[in-house]
Amino acid sequence: MLRDPESYARLLERVHDAVLTGLPTPRSPRSVISESWQRSLAAQVDPDEGEAPLIVEQAELNDLRAEHPLAAVLPVLRETLVSIADDAEHMMIVTDADGLILWREGATGVLLSADRVTLTEGTRWSEEAIGTNAMGTSLATGCPVQIYSAEHLVRRYHTWTCAAAPVRDPDTGALVGSIDVSGPLRTVHPAMLALVTATAQLAEGRLRAQLAVRDEKTRRANMRHLTALRGRPGALLSAGGRVLATESCLLPSTVEVRRGGGTVTLPDGRIATVDPLDEGYLLRVATAGSAPRRKLTLEYLTDGAGSTTVDSRDIPFTLRHAELLTLLALHPRGLSAEQLALQLYGEAGNPVTVRAEIHRLRTQLGTGVVQTRPYRLAADIDADFLRVQTAIRQANAHAATRSFHGPLLADSEAPAILQERESLTVQVRQLALNSADPDTLWSFWETSCGADDLEVLDALCAALSRTDPRLAVARAHRTRLL
Structure with missing residues (x-):
């Protein structure tokens, strides 16, 4: 790539054009780029006309800078990056967690070039605002990234290269911003990503040191309140x-x-x-x-809407929240935001989206239900799909069909839910067929999963006695199907 930057840039341009027009590509883009393009296009970023929006004017920007956590480590960033950026004809950029550029410093020529493409303070560089770029993509993925030439989704930035790393709050673990080095395509250097990553880690180390000082001050100021508890x-x-x-x-x-x-x-x-x-x-x-733990009841095996209750109180829920609760119930040890994103959305999943949904879910359910780091359920769980799983392990056909009233979250298209839905349906169906029990077969046939299943109907008709009134119903339905 770096032996001949211009040839590599031309190759990336052909890849970019082929992917956006749906033609065969000379090579596949990197997975981090492909996933970012998908997110950016889904946010309706225009590859031909996109431009970073100006969000904040200078007067307001000064207030945002003063309040931002990275203001305290700006001297370290300048000492580490600005002189190097000057020498390499690059510039240092610092954003907040939403991709808003708070500071940029570097060589005058590079800053003037950046002005022409709105790479300026007060503009937003999230993926949703301007598509694939190092600052926005590092914030979206939570990982350091380098974006080279036509790996940018928007064409006007194809003459630029940039490397960025996210910075997290040591107190909460939340993203507070990103540190970026950007410059003209001709000046790309293989060590830039490593340098930016090390600088972000240095910034986090300084934030941790400052946090430790604040913690000690808080302890000293408030220890009298703890002492007053008298043991x-x-x-x-x-x-x-x-x-x-x-x-x-x-x-x-x-x-x-x-x-x-x-x-x-x-x-x-x-x-x-x-x-x-x-x-x-x-x-x-x-x-x-x-004290008694909270009780979470999930009834999601149904042709209808299902239900979510906490301590017998009905909770209004969205399909996404039901999917999250299902996955957490299926994984009692917990899942990270990255794992949940993969199971909910596949390779295009965004952990940032998952964290936001989990926050809304926890607010709705109240305390003591969903814990963090990793995300897991802390309540006592009664879920119909877990009861069915237990019955399947015990080969108990009657118990399985008693709880199986329909497909698991029938409207869900999340990859992990689709897989679990198919697995439960297939196993319950086979248990019912193997049982040759009329009540068990009838229970499965009454669900949408078994209603039009001829093999199930044949087994049901064979199992029902001639005096059973259900036999006529089953035979009539079988005739209609045939």
């Missing part, structure tokens, strides 16, 4: 819910808290009260023993 179980928490100090209790490293405090259910079922302090929270464990 009763409790803890000091950071503003994000991290446990800073404990008294007479064992706790996870992080406790889920709502702004303003209130009552929370700990993962082991204990109830605790969270009181806001000037900075952070005081947690007081209300009971020394374990």
